[in-house]
Amino acid sequence: MGFLDIDNTTKSYGPVEVLHEIDITVEEGEFLVLVGPSGCGKSTLLNMIAGLEEITSGEIRIKDQVMNGVHPSKRNIAMVFQSYALYPNMTVGQNITFGLEMHGVPKAERDKAMNDVAQLLQIEQLLDRKPGQLSGGQRQRVAMGRALVRNPDVFLFDEPLSNLDAKLRVDMRTEIKKLHHNLGTTIVYVTHDQIEAMTLSTRIAVMNGGYVQQLGTPKEIYDTPSNLFVATFMGSPSMNLIPVKLRVDGEAVVAETESSEGDTLSLSVPNPSARLKSYNGQTVTMGVRPEALTDAEGADHRSTHIEKVLNKVTVTEPAGSDTFVTTTIGGAECVARMRADTEATPEEVTEFAFNMEKAVFFDPKSEDRIV
Amino acid sequence: MSVASQDTTIRTGRVTRALIYLTLLLFALFYLMPLFVMVVNSLKPLHEITSGNMMALPEVWTIEPWRKAWSEAQIGVQATGLKPYFWNSIKMVVPAVFLSTMLGALNGYVLTKWRFRGDTILFGLMLFACFIPFQIVLIPMARVLGIFGLAGTTWGLVLVHLVYGIGFTTLYFRNYYAAFPTELVRAAQIDGAGFFQIFWRILLPSSGPIIVVSVIWQFTNIWNDFLFGASFADFSSQPMTVALNNLVQSSHGVKEYNVHFAAAILAALPTLLVYIVAGRYFVRGLMAGSVKG
Known part of the structure; x- marks a missing residue:
């Protein structure tokens, strides 16, 4: 029994089922992010929580109701829309209090609530303006104020930052996180931006094709993705996928692949599971995040399993804080995140360090992670 | 700056330019000519018209024809002038325009924001109302007005124009509201606003341009209608257009052309006023309805 229960919920449009038996429990004060590519059903699910779309089967409960x-x-929810959906004919103040007015709250109380929220979001000077006179960031604040003033059980955010420019998006992201931290409210947040999902959430539900692919904390999702979809969808640049042949030798497992120079690379796998060992002699997909594939100096010093290999650099992309180095390992194009002042130069062989503690393996047929 | 802007304009020689302006001027004069004739002749005594030149300015300026047309001219059996018929028209136009605009807005709201099975078919059927010729419905409508006990009354005419106008007003508002963001309606639903609250508080206040279009269109059509007025009104409810016709067509007595001219201008004045006051919103509203919200 959580605060918000999505219990075996499906959604169909005619014969087409777009959401398949979604099961998510959200505890009070949690920040759940629904993330996935467009068309994965995340907004539909949010609209079902909001009551804007009917539930085909299953149940959605808020506080056990x-x-x-x-x-x-009547669900005691508030929603922030992608387009903000501010009423163009009303002032900011009227926009914020409209919901209270509709719920029959007396004027004096409304004004007090409005002033509190305006102060919290620092929009006091905007209260008499019309939405048309506001900038994107200000509209965003007003939309949040309209949600906050209701003091709802659950906040629903539908891609609220996607209409803002890059800088403002980062600022507002921090602001939302602060707000959640200070108010401790329960939030369900939809986005297609995996960085937003990682930074904001306490838990993430990665969705694709109407299924929840994985539900877990940002760290779980990032470090131990349950399948190839989650592995490649989350993280930027995305996870490197290298075909490797597993060789079991007693307790040790070695992943073998080929360098760009045609040499065999043998990477020893720390703490292999029994399941992984059962893949002896087979080719599996090894997933390595760009930050687990670095130059020797940049490698994680706490890791006990650094494997150094020599390989040819294809392209270097300096990004200021890091330099992204592209190379080919085992026929797959890989991106390594190296220090900004790395000496790697295109067309030359340089040393790459694999942090094998962070490596994950996937069954190439089922695409699921080998646990 | 000036050089840069010149580059983008079409270069026209002085002669071409003069020709264009001359042509435009000629057309403007051509279109203004009837108005000039009407105004000038409504301001002269009758003998100046019968003996003289239609185009000439009055030798003696008088507003007597206007006064006569308004309150003394023989229309039908009584010498009442156009005054009572003018009020008849107002009593018919105002409710008909108001009701058809409101119902059109309500229809547009339902057809775009509360979609239901078969709504496009229903809308298509309503559009038919825009294409039905007036003459076809004369007899069935007379029957319906009879059943309702509205035959020969102003309210009967209001009903006729209302029914006829809904097709157009629904078309206007539906297209306008189709571009109106549905997220606003959803936000209002979450805020707890009901069906009519959303309509009154959110949609209608944002519908200024399309309301102007609807009002101008309906006002002009209903004010200028002759056929329904002639068919369904009796002496107590005849609109301005019918009265004007009766005045001009009367077969006995002297034809007072100056009075006729004044009466015709009086009959056209309200629509002219509506255009002058709201005309600049008209094009803007039509654009808003078709292009964006």
């Missing part, structure tokens, strides 16, 4: 068929206004 079944919400199926309950009108959106």
Whole structure:
């Protein structure tokens, strides 16, 4: 029994099922991010929580109250829309208090709530303006104010930052995180931006094709993705996928692949599971994050399993804080995150360090992680 | 700066330019000519028209024809002038325009924001109302007005124009609201606003341009309508257009052309006023309805 339960919920449009038996429990004060490519059903799920879309089967409960068929206004939720959906004919103040007015809250109380929220979001000087006179960031704040003033059980955010420019997006992201930290509210947040998902959430549900691919903390999702989809969707640049042949030798497991120079690279796998050992002699997909494939000096000093290999550099991309170095290992193009002042130069052989503690393995057929 | 802007304009020689302006001027004069004739002749005594030149300015300026047209001219059996018929028209136009605009807005709201099965078919059927010729419905409408007990009354005419106008107003508002973001309606739903609250508080206040279009269109059409007025009104409810016709067509007595001219201008004045006051919103509203919200 959580604060918000999504229990075996499906959604169909006619014969087409777009969401398949979604099961998510959100505890009070959690920040759940639904992330996935467009068309994965994340916004549909959010709209179902909001009551804007009907639930085909299953149940959605808030505080143990079944919400199926309950009108959106009676669910004690508030929603921030992608386009902000500010009423163009009303002032900022009226926008913020409209919901309270509709719920029959007396004027004096409304004004007090409005002033509190305006102070919290620092939009006091905007209260008499119309939405058309505001900048994107200000509209975003007003939209959040409209949600906050209701003091709802659950906040729903539908890609609230995707209309902002890059810099403002980062600022507002921090702001939302602060707000969640200070108010301790329960939030369900939809985005297609995996960095937003990683930075904001306490838990992430990665969705694709109407299924929840993985539900877990940002660290779980990032370090131990349950399948290839999650592995490649989360993280930028995305995870390197190298085909390797597993060789079991007693307790030790070695992943073999080929360098760009045609040499065999033998990478020893620390703490191999029994399942992994059962793949002896087979080719599997090894997943290595760019930050686990570095130059020797940049490698994680706490890691006990650094494997150094020589390989030819294809391209270097200096990004200021790091330099991304592209190379080919085992026929797959890989990106290594090296220090900014790395000496790697294109067309020359340089030393790459694998942090094998962070390596994960996937079954190439089922695409699931080998646990 | 000036050089840069010249590069983008089409270069025209002095002669071409003069020709263009001359042509435009000629057309403007051509279109203004009837108005000039009407105004000038409505301001002269009758004998100046019958004996003289239609185009000439009055030798004696008088507003007597206007006064006569308004309050004394023989229309039908009584010498009342156009005054009572003018009020008849107002009593018919105002409710008909108001009701058809409101119902059109409501229809547009339902057809775009509360979609239901078969809504496009229903909208298509409503569009038919825009294409039905007036003459076809004369007899069935007379029957319906009879059943409702509205035959020969102003409210009967209001009903006729309302029914006829809804097709157009629904078309306007539906297209306008189709571009209106549905997220706003959803936000209002979450805020707890009901069906009519969303309509009154969110949609209608944002519908200024399209309301102007609807009002101008409906006002002009209903004010200028002759056929329905002639068919369904009796003496107590005849609109301005019918009265004007009766005045001009009367077969006995002297034809007072100056009074006729004044009466015709009086009949056209309200629509002219509506255009002058709201005309600049008209094009803007039409654009807003078709292009974006």
